[in-house]
Amino acid sequence: MKTTLITSTLAGLALSAMSTAAMADAHATSACLITKTDTNPFFVKMKEGATAKAEELGITLKSYAGKIDGDSESQVAAIETCIADGAKGILITASDTKGIVPAVQQARDAGILVIALDTPLEPIDSADATFATDNFLAGELIGKWAAATLGDEAANAKIAMLDLAVSQPSVGVLRDQGFLTGFGIDVKDVSKWGDEDDARIVGNDVTAGNEEGGRTAMENLLTKDPEINVVYTINEPAAAGAYEALKAVGREGDVLIVSVDGGCPGVANVKDGVIGATSQQYPLLMASKGIEAIAAFAKDGTKPAPTEGKDFFDTGVALVTDKPADGVESIDTVKGKELCWG
Amino acid sequence: MAGKDDDYDSVLKGSDNRVASFTTGRRSPVETVQHVLHSYPALVPLIVLVASLVVFGLLLGSKFFSPFALTLILQQVAIVGIVGAAQTLIILTAGIDLSVGAIMVLSSVVMGQFTFRYGLPPELAVICGLAVGAFCGFINGVLVAIVRLPPFIVTLGMWQIILATNFLYSSNETIRSQDIAAAAPILQFFGEKIRIGGAVFTYGVIGFVVLVAVLAYVLANTAWGRHVYAIGDDPEAAELSGIRVKRTLISVYVTAGLICAFAGWALIGRIGSVSPTAGQFANIESITAVVIGGISLFGGRGSILGMLFGALIVGVFSLGLRLIGTDPQWTYLLIGLLIISAVAVDQWIRKVSA
Numbered sequence: 001m002k003t004t005l006i007t008s009t010l011a012g013l014a015l016s017a018m019s020t021a022a023m024a025d026a027h028a029t030s031a032c033l034i035t036k037t038d039t040n041p042f043f044v045k046m047k048e049g050a051t052a053k054a055e056e057l058g059i060t061l062k063s064y065a066g067k068i069d070g071d072s073e074s075q076v077a078a079i080e081t082c083i084a085d086g087a088k089g090i091l092i093t094a095s096d097t098k099g100i101v102p103a104v105q106q107a108r109d110a111g112i113l114v115i116a117l118d119t120p121l122e123p124i125d126s127a128d129a130t131f132a133t134d135n136f137l138a139g140e141l142i143g144k145w146a147a148a149t150l151g152d153e154a155a156n157a158k159i160a161m162l163d164l165a166v167s168q169p170s171v172g173v174l175r176d177q178g179f180l181t182g183f184g185i186d187v188k189d190v191s192k193w194g195d196e197d198d199a200r201i202v203g204n205d206v207t208a209g210n211e212e213g214g215r216t217a218m219e220n221l222l223t224k225d226p227e228i229n230v231v232y233t234i235n236e237p238a239a240a241g242a243y244e245a246l247k248a249v250g251r252e253g254d255v256l257i258v259s260v261d262g263g264c265p266g267v268a269n270v271k272d273g274v275i276g277a278t279s280q281q282y283p284l285l286m287a288s289k290g291i292e293a294i295a296a297f298a299k300d301g302t303k304p305a306p307t308e309g310k311d312f313f314d315t316g317v318a319l320v321t322d323k324p325a326d327g328v329e330s331i332d333t334v335k336g337k338e339l340c341w342g
Numbered sequence: 343m344a345g346k347d348d349d350y351d352s353v354l355k356g357s358d359n360r361v362a363s364f365t366t367g368r369r370s371p372v373e374t375v376q377h378v379l380h381s382y383p384a385l386v387p388l389i390v391l392v393a394s395l396v397v398f399g400l401l402l403g404s405k406f407f408s409p410f411a412l413t414l415i416l417q418q419v420a421i422v423g424i425v426g427a428a429q430t431l432i433i434l435t436a437g438i439d440l441s442v443g444a445i446m447v448l449s450s451v452v453m454g455q456f457t458f459r460y461g462l463p464p465e466l467a468v469i470c471g472l473a474v475g476a477f478c479g480f481i482n483g484v485l486v487a488i489v490r491l492p493p494f495i496v497t498l499g500m501w502q503i504i505l506a507t508n509f510l511y512s513s514n515e516t517i518r519s520q521d522i523a524a525a526a527p528i529l530q531f532f533g534e535k536i537r538i539g540g541a542v543f544t545y546g547v548i549g550f551v552v553l554v555a556v557l558a559y560v561l562a563n564t565a566w567g568r569h570v571y572a573i574g575d576d577p578e579a580a581e582l583s584g585i586r587v588k589r590t591l592i593s594v595y596v597t598a599g600l601i602c603a604f605a606g607w608a609l610i611g612r613i614g615s616v617s618p619t620a621g622q623f624a625n626i627e628s629i630t631a632v633v634i635g636g637i638s639l640f641g642g643r644g645s646i647l648g649m650l651f652g653a654l655i656v657g658v659f660s661l662g663l664r665l666i667g668t669d670p671q672w673t674y675l676l677i678g679l680l681i682i683s684a685v686a687v688d689q690w691i692r693k694v695s696a
Contacts, residue, residue, distance in 0.1 A: 039509040067506075166670050206670060211516075211613035212620045216418055220664045223411050237617060240519060244614040248535070248542070265516050265615075272520050342515070 029298040030060040031291060032082040034075050034092040038065040041263060041342025042283050043093065046117065049284030050091065053291040059298075061291070062087075072096035079103045082112065089113040089294030091287060097122045113297040115304070117286045120170070120312060129293065129304040130312035131286045135174035135260070136181075138279035139232075141319045141328065142258035143182020145277045146230055148325035149256060154184070159230045160221040161193065161204040162214055162238050168192055172234055175260050176204075179232045202228050207238040214241025222249060233259045236266030236278060243274045262320060263342040270320055271333040277321035280331075283341050285315045373694075379687075380694040383636045383644045386687055387651035390634075390680070394655060398662035406665055409541035417542070419631075419657035420550040421446075421612055423650060424605040425624050426631040427553055428598035430649045433632050434561070435594055436574045436641025437486060437493035441478065442602050443624025444504035449475040450606030451508055454517045454616030457526045464526035472603045478504055479599020483592035501625065512618040519614030533611030546608040553601070554650050561646060570594060574641030630677060631656060634684045638692070655680065 033050045035043040047063055054061035062085070064078035072095045082090050083106065090112055094100040097119060104114050104126055116127040124130055147154045161179075164172030176193040180201075188195045194204045202225045207213035214233060222228060222245065231246075233239040239259040246252045252274075259266060262280025269275045293304040307314040319328060320336035331339075369377065379385055399407040406412075425442045432439040453471035456462045462470070478500065485496040522529050532546035561567035569590045572580040581587050605624075610616055635652030637644025656677060663673045 037509075039514040041514055044513070203664075203667065205664065208622075210619050210622075211615055211617045212421075212609075215613055219414055219418065220661060223405065223414060223661065224665055224667075237516065237615075237619070240516075240615055241613055244519060244533075244612075247614075265518050268518060269520070274520065 028058065028060050029088045029295065030062065030085060031294045032078065032085075032087045032090045032092075033061060033063045033287065034078045034082075034090065035063070035065045036069045036071075036093050036095050037067070040069070042118075045341035046093070046283040046287040049287035050291050053288035057291065057295045059291060059295060066095050070095050072099050075100060076103045079107050083107050083110050087112055088298040089115065089290075091115050091117050091290040091294070092127075093118045094121055101126045113294055113303065115290045115293060117290055118283065124311050129306065131290050131293075131304075131315055132312050133281035133286075133317050134310065134312075134314045135171050136178040137314075138260045138281065138317045139175040139178020139180075140182035141178075141279050141317065142232070142260065142277055143179040143184075145182075145319060145321060145325050145328045145330070146179075146232075146256055146258050147183045148328055149276065149323065150230070157183075157200050157230045158225055158228045159183070159201050159232065160218065160228045160242075161201060162207045162217050162221075162231060162233045162242055163193055163204055164209050164234045165206050175234060176232065179258070183230075207234060207241065209235050210237050211241035211244070214238035215245045216241075218242035218245035219248075222246075222251075226251075229255050231255055231257045233257060235259060235261045236263055236269060236275065239266070239275050239278075240269060243269075262318075262336065262340055264337065264340040265342065267320055267333055267336040267340045270336065271322065276323065277319055277330070278336075280318050280320050280336055280339060282315050282317075282339065289313065289315060376691060376694045379691050383691075384648035384651060385636075386684070387635050387648045387655060391651045391655050391658065394658045394662070398658060398665075402662065402665050406662060409539055411661065411665075413541045413543060413547070415654065415657040415661055416547045416550075417544055417612070418661065419653040420544070420546045421605055421609050421621070422624060422627045422631060422656075423550045423653040424546075424553060424608055425602060425621075426628040426635075426649045426653050427550075427557055427646060428601035428605070429625075429628040429632050430635075430637055430644070430646045431557070431570065431594050431598050431601075432493065433629075433637055433639060434570050434574045434641060434644065435591060436577075436639075437594075438497065438629065438639070439482065439493065439595075439598060440497040440625045441482065441500040441504055442598070442605075442628055443621040444501050444508065445475050445478045445599055445602040446606040446609060446624055447618060447621045448478070448504050448508040448511075448606070449603035450609050450616055450620070451512045451618050453529055453607060453610065454522070455512060457529065458517055458521070464528045467526075468528065468607060471606060472600060475603020475606065476596050476600040479595040479597070479602070480592065482599065483595030486595065487588040487591035508618050514618050516618070517616040522610070522615065529607070529610045529616070530614065531611060532608040533614065544611065546611050549604070549608060551650075553604070554646055558646050566590070566593070571642050575643070627656070630681060634677075634680050636684060636688060638688050639685070643692075652684075 050061055066074040075095055090107055107114050114127045116130040118132050120130045121127050163176055173193055177187045177190050180187045185198045203221050205217035205220050207217045231242050233242055236259050239257050246255050256276045259275050259278040266278050270278055296302050306312050319330040321330050322333050324330045428442055429439055449471040452474045453467050456467035456470050457464045482496055482500055485491050486493050532549055535542050535544045569585045572585055573587055577587050631653035632649050634655055635648030637648055659676055660673050
């Protein structure tokens with residue numbers, strides 16, 4: 001708390017000095033982009049999108065980031081800085097979706113448009129708008145693709161579910177439940193994974209969304225049932241880890257791996273046949289749409305409206321695969337590579 | 343002449359005239375156990391390991407008690423075990439190293455990026471990676487031994503510094519397994535495997551076991567090894583008996599850094615790719631293995647074989663409980679209990695010398 005206070009005071013001082021200089025072009029709209037970290041390729045791409053769009057529309061963009069994923073203090077300090085700076089709008093991917101809410105409210109009270117990117121706040125209406133991937137739909141697409149690719153064999157599938165974490169963060173639950181729904185499995189309670197009783201599910205295990213976790217989780221589930229032939233993964237690094245585990249037992253050729261993200265290494269893995277299909281999300285679009293919304297708000301006060309039937313603005317998702325299946329729309333890896341991030 | 347008044351010796355008659363000696367052979371059974379455990383510190387974790395193997399074997403039958411599953415446990419603990427070997431060295435000197443996982447990841451990233459970004463021959467990149475690990479250890483060692491900062495603080499700081507360096511340098515980019523296999527297969531050397539029946543031994547597992555065996559020999563039978571124990575037990579006494587404490591401490595940290603870099607190489611073999619986000623909890627997991635292995639956090643006591651058993655106990659519990667199908671949280675709960683019991687047993691055994 002103390003650090004936050006000092007940082008924000010210092011930042012405030014520095015900014016009041018700077019704003020004197022900014023007075024020169026008083027009509028310029030300024031906006032803030034606050035991401036979880038500066039290092040994750042997903043956020044690097046987001047920043048790229050925001051910077052390009054801001055330049056195009058003549059908006060001054062300032063970027064902030066936490067030191068590590070989960071560093072909410074720095075994000076609060078960044079919001080306070082943006083308020084002091086007189087920004088018109090803030091784009092934020094919150095590290096702590098509940099804890100950041102009071103600071104966001106403070107910004108909104110100061111007349112700033114706050115848009116959550118990628119990660120919805122809790123509750124979702126704490127921000128003026130949310131620009132994000134429909135993670136349930138992302139899961140549903142790969143589920144449908146897997147079922148269509150297997151055809152009649154889908155009835156005898158043996159499915160491994162490689163999830164994110166035991167705390168069941170919403171992004172992991174939405175993708176998991178979306179996949180099962182798309183595959184045609186009854187998910188019971190849609191707000192959590194692991195309560196399904198369909199015999200086709202061999203088991204759930206957690207991966208922390210990285211290669212190491214993906215490999216260990218896959219090994220554990222293979223020990224439980226060596227005949228697994230469909231693998232759902234929370235993201236592409238976990239999928240790459242699962243593939244290594246399958247390769248170690250010589251099963252890499254006859255197992256369908258599906259994933260979500262659409263990062264460039266992931267798309268390359270789809271091209272090489274490591275991953276069968278992946279749902280691609282668009283961080284660049286989230287950021288550029290966000291900047292457009294801030295520009296519109298600065299002009300005449302219009303706030304962005306959510307996509308019809310959803311409580312957020314859907315920035316779209318596309319299925320990337322080189323083996324298109326009937327009845328599931330998809331793009332190939334050439335197109336996917338053009339649109340990929342990271 | 344000696345008179346009655348001078349007869350000082352007569353009072354000694356009837357007093358105990360035995361020569362001073364140790365009491366032996368009069369211990370209660372509990373004291374005997376305590377003494378045996380004190381002499382062989384790896385015994386407790388070995389007993390726990392065998393017991394847990396038996397229990398899970400009975401519960402799960404052939405699914406668990408197969409060569410495949412048992413060697414799988416070895417593969418799953420190899421990385422933490424190698425890092426745990428480095429951690430053991432540090433903890434034996436009464437230190438602690440929170441930066442082990444970060445050193446491991448940075449080294450693996452250096453091996454990957456030097457090959458793919460600068461086009462260095464992969465063999466050379468591996469040597470550079472090992473050198474980076476040793477250098478990180480050297481900084482730790484100098485700060486602990488010469489600047490005399492507490493190891494906890496030094497490595498807490500270095501943990502952050504090395505991780506940040508890792509993310510900045512790599513831009514958090516993953517190098518894909520397929521690219522490595524095509525251009526620099528030596529990076530995945532420790533992922534190669536030997537099959538004997540259903541059992542699978544990766545080179546990483548073999549490297550881990552050989553490393554522990556070598557270190558066990560060095561710690562028990564070389565001057566350097568005995569110095570490490572002496573410094574952990576009492577640095578002043580070690581200094582007075584002619585051990586060059588500072589130099590030895592630095593060498594311990596450099597060796598630990600080098601071992602972590604080796605773990606980074608083995609990590610590439612295990613996960614196939616070079617990933618800057620791997621190994622986030624390796625520091626905590628390695629300390630867990632060391633503590634469950636009965637190595638005293640106060641330094642100077644414990645066997646590296648205990649760490650091997652400690653790492654395997656964690657592996658057996660993790661796989662066993664997953665196979666039974668319990669919520670993964672139970673694994674963490676049981677490991678927490680094991681840590682506390684291990685330290686409690688350690689405290690009890692220490693009383694033998696009091």
